[in-house]
Amino acid sequence: MPExxxxxxxxxxxxxxxxxxxxxxxxxxxxxxxxxxxxxxPQGLTELTGPVLGxxxxxxLDNDLxxxxxxxxxxxxxxxxxxxxxxxxxxxxxxxxxxxQTNAAGRYLHAGDQHPAPLDPHFTGAGRTMTDSExxxxxxxxxxxxxxxxxxxxxxxxxHIHFSLFGRAFTQRLVTQMYxxxxxxxxxxxxxxxxxxxxxxxxxxxxxxxxxxxxEWSLAYRWDIVLRGRDATPMxxx
Numbered sequence: 001m002p003e004x005x006x007x008x009x010x011x012x013x014x015x016x017x018x019x020x021x022x023x024x025x026x027x028x029x030x031x032x033x034x035x036x037x038x039x040x041x042p043q044g045l046t047e048l049t050g051p052v053l054g055x056x057x058x059x060x061l062d063n064d065l066x067x068x069x070x071x072x073x074x075x076x077x078x079x080x081x082x083x084x085x086x087x088x089x090x091x092x093x094x095x096x097x098x099x100x101q102t103n104a105a106g107r108y109l110h111a112g113d114q115h116p117a118p119l120d121p122h123f124t125g126a127g128r129t130m131t132d133s134e135x136x137x138x139x140x141x142x143x144x145x146x147x148x149x150x151x152x153x154x155x156x157x158x159x160h161i162h163f164s165l166f167g168r169a170f171t172q173r174l175v176t177q178m179y180x181x182x183x184x185x186x187x188x189x190x191x192x193x194x195x196x197x198x199x200x201x202x203x204x205x206x207x208x209x210x211x212x213x214x215x216e217w218s219l220a221y222r223w224d225i226v227l228r229g230r231d232a233t234p235m236x237x238x
Contacts, residue, residue: 075104087229091135
């Protein structure tokens with residue numbers, strides 16, 4: 001029987017590299033953020049070898065959010081693509097990438113979202129795919145809308161797409177957000193600005209790619225995700 005190959009244990013980021021768990025401008029972190037030093041629990045065999053979603057769990061339309069229903073969703077059709085890379089620039093293959101977002105009107109399909117914008121019966125706002133041998137991923141979706149969130153006076157979230165990446169073990173999960181270039185709401189958004197390094201903030205902003213657009217069909221945005229190192233994409237702390 002072959003020896004079981006275990007994934008590397010989870011390593012916390014160095015303090016100060018990512019966003020703070022309690023950020024004064026982000027109101028809800030004052031209520032849910034930890035106020036005591038975190039306790040690192042040892043990982044056992046269960047955590048390292050727990051259930052992992054893989055290619056067999058994917059449906060043929062999981063990465064095309066515009067074809068998951070009988071009709072076309074409303075909004076600007078876009079393609080989001082890129083590569084998942086490690087800190088040395090090597091592709092990270094066979095990684096499950098999940099996304100969720102608002103519809104074009106800025107509304108989530110969620111009971112907690114009561115924003116008076118219309119729901120779209122042809123758009124759920126969730127998708128997933130696996131990276132290929134070169135670490136590449138691609139989604140077809142609609143550009144999400146901005147929405148109010150009552151964090152401060154006249155608070156609006158910039159348009160964004162949530163990304164989740166799973167490693168080889170269920171506990172190896174990274175979550176981040178992708179933004180769109182030249183959004184006028186960047187300066188007043190405390191979540192975006194909780195990344196203190198301006199260069200790191202810019203790594204969360206996708207690049208418009210005219211060459212990758214599909215003529216008369218969709219615009220394209222390229223966004224590479226770097227897991228570690230100097231050019232790492234900022235991730236939400238656990």
